[in-house]
Amino acid sequence: MRATVRKLARFFPTAIVSGRCRDKVYNFVRLAELYYAGSHGMDIKGPAKGSKYKKGGDGVVFQAASEFLPMIDEVYEELVEKTKTTPGAKVENNKFCLSVHYRCVDEKKWSGLAQVVKSVLKEYPKLRLTQGRKVLEIRPTIKWDKGKALEFLLESLGFANCTDVFPVYIGDDRTDEDAFKVLRERGQGFGILVSKIPKDTSASYSLQEPTQVMDFLRRLVEWKRLPFQGRSRVV
Numbered sequence: 001m002r003a004t005v006r007k008l009a010r011f012f013p014t015a016i017v018s019g020r021c022r023d024k025v026y027n028f029v030r031l032a033e034l035y036y037a038g039s040h041g042m043d044i045k046g047p048a049k050g051s052k053y054k055k056g057g058d059g060v061v062f063q064a065a066s067e068f069l070p071m072i073d074e075v076y077e078e079l080v081e082k083t084k085t086t087p088g089a090k091v092e093n094n095k096f097c098l099s100v101h102y103r104c105v106d107e108k109k110w111s112g113l114a115q116v117v118k119s120v121l122k123e124y125p126k127l128r129l130t131q132g133r134k135v136l137e138i139r140p141t142i143k144w145d146k147g148k149a150l151e152f153l154l155e156s157l158g159f160a161n162c163t164d165v166f167p168v169y170i171g172d173d174r175t176d177e178d179a180f181k182v183l184r185e186r187g188q189g190f191g192i193l194v195s196k197i198p199k200d201t202s203a204s205y206s207l208q209e210p211t212q213v214m215d216f217l218r219r220l221v222e223w224k225r226l227p228f229q230g231r232s233r234v235v
């Protein structure tokens with residue numbers, strides 16, 4: 001997948017948008033030519049060496065929730081301490097947001113763990129709690145999500161009002177729906193949901209698994225390599 005994404009980024013501006021913290025995502029992917037939006041889009045950074053898509057000025061850098069950092073760190077410490085007694089619970093610091101994983105916790109203890117998390121958050125009204133796949137997510141109440149990050153990237157790169165730019169957003173998480181919605185509302189490009197089972201979604205298309213995503217990206221690269229006149233051909 002990494003080699004395919006590297007080829008893709010040669011032809012198309014490519015970003016990875018994730019709930020994990022940006023550094024962690026970068027360390028997984030290790031492609032300096034990409035844009036990275038970590039912490040559910042709250043921490044955005046463009047390629048270190050600048051980008052051929054953004055001429056002049058500074059590179060793309062944006063942190064939507066910097067003032068929340070001390071609070072997030074404080075809540076992280078508190079959650080680590082208070083969840084110690086729940087075997088299998090894991091608190092993950094994603095810089096501008098936190099995740100409390102309960103995948104490895106005995107099902108009988110799930111509601112107790114959620115109560116512990118909620119009781120900590122009572123003291124922090126500026127943070128909100130959402131639910132992911134066997135994970136409780138804590139993040140600032142600011143109006144920022146993966147959809148906002150996508151809009152920010154389109155605007156920063158000067159693509160927001162281009163009729164000849166076709167953004168494609170691929171995701172498998174509930175939080176990716178915000179980005180699918182943005183594309184649907186703008187009538188620009190489309191979203192692709194990755195899921196084996198049918199789901200209620202704002203994405204326009206779906207793929208079942210990462211190998212299909214890789215195949216789709218590989219075909220995009222092949223299509224782009226075709227001479228312009230031949231691009232209507234399906235690869």
Ligand SMILES: O=P(O)(O)OC[C@H]1O[C@H](O[C@H]2O[C@H](CO)[C@@H](O)[C@H](O)[C@H]2O)[C@H](O)[C@@H](O)[C@@H]1O
Nearest residue numbers: 017018019020092099101103132133134135173
């Ligand atoms: O925004 P994404 O890049 O799709 O990330 C969403 C979450 O990913 C991670 O959690 C996922 O993997 C965990 C195992 O490593 C699994 O337990 C969980 O169910 C998955 O959602 C990450 O740890 C979370 O912080 C992200 O929000």
